Amino acid sequence: INMNNNYVNAIILWVAIIIAGRFASSQAPGVVSNGSESPLMRDTIAVNGLGRVYATPDILNANVGITETAKTTKEALAKTNEKVKQIIDIAVAEGVDKKDILTTNINMYPHYDYTNGRSVIDGYDSNQTLSIKIKKLESVAGVLDKLSAVDGLQIQNTSYDIEDKEKVYEKGRELAYQKAKTKADQLANLAGVKVGKVISLSDMTMDMSSAPQYPLFKNAMADGIGGASQETSPVAAGEMVFDMSINVVYSIQ
Numbered sequence: 542i543n544m545n546n547n548y549v550n551a552i553i554l555w556v557a558i559i560i561a562g563r564f565a566s567s568q569a570p571g572v573v574s575n576g577s578e579s580p581l582m583r584d585t586i587a588v589n590g591l592g593r594v595y596a597t598p599d600i601l602n603a604n605v606g607i608t609e610t611a612k613t614t615k616e617a618l619a620k621t622n623e624k625v626k627q628i629i630d631i632a633v634a635e636g637v638d639k640k641d642i643l644t645t646n647i648n649m650y651p652h653y654d655y656t657n658g659r660s661v662i663d664g665y666d667s668n669q670t671l672s673i674k675i676k677k678l679e680s681v682a683g684v685l686d687k688l689s690a691v692d693g694l695q696i697q698n699t700s701y702d703i704e705d706k707e708k709v710y711e712k713g714r715e716l717a718y719q720k721a722k723t724k725a726d727q728l729a730n731l732a733g734v735k736v737g738k739v740i741s742l743s744d745m746t747m748d749m750s751s752a753p754q755y756p757l758f759k760n761a762m763a764d765g766i767g768g769a770s771q772e773t774s775p776v777a778a779g780e781m782v783f784d785m786s787i788n789v790v791y792s793i794q
Contacts, residue, residue, distance in 0.1 A: 590721030713785030
């Protein structure tokens with residue numbers, strides 16, 4: 542009985558290997574197939590093309606936060622509300638549209654004093670986070686420097702972006718398709734066949750955007766004196782990278 546079971550298991554494993562091998566060969570990019578695969582993949586060339594586009598960002602998203610401590614939650618919230626109003630007023634004065642300023646987080650929690658190995662609640666912390674979209678990149682350094690006048694301001698993270706990416710994607714698709722077609726023509730020539738019509742087509746977008754590169758500027762928290770920096774913060778937008786991947790299956794003539 543054990544020998545019969547071993548024989549059956551070996552047969553099943555052998556069949557599985559054959560099926561897996563046929564599936565892998567039909568799915569790999571740059572494959573010429575005219576065997577006995579499924580009707581969709583029979584007599585086809587499957588290729589992949591990658592189109593890379595470099596584009597200059599036109600907006601900067603900055604997440605800033607304020608944390609205040611007071612004896613009561615009401616007092617702590619009032620203090621953060623006052624600082625948030627300062628942040629919004631400064632951003633708007635520097636040309637940021639109010640609709641591009643969004644409150645993303647509000648937190649209230651106890652503040653602990655740790656002394657003699659004990660933790661005692663001696664007040665409450667209030668924290669608020671804002672997302673600010675700056676659409677005029679030439680004003681980024683000025684906006685950030687002016688915001689640094691708000692005592693205790695935390696610039697948590699920043700990221701460049703492109704507001705309307707459709708033209709970038711279109712260019713990437715064009716480049717990707719051209720490369721896929723060139724690869725298909727080369728494979729067909731090597732195999733002694735001709736490329737026919739497109740049977741299937743799919744694409745995928747990959748953004749590989751780097752964070753903005755600029756040195757930390759002196760802000761109120763760094764100075765520790767509640768004063769803004771006297772020098773404008775250098776900010777470099779650089780370039781963003783977008784990859785478009787195209788998978789194409791052609792028939793063979």
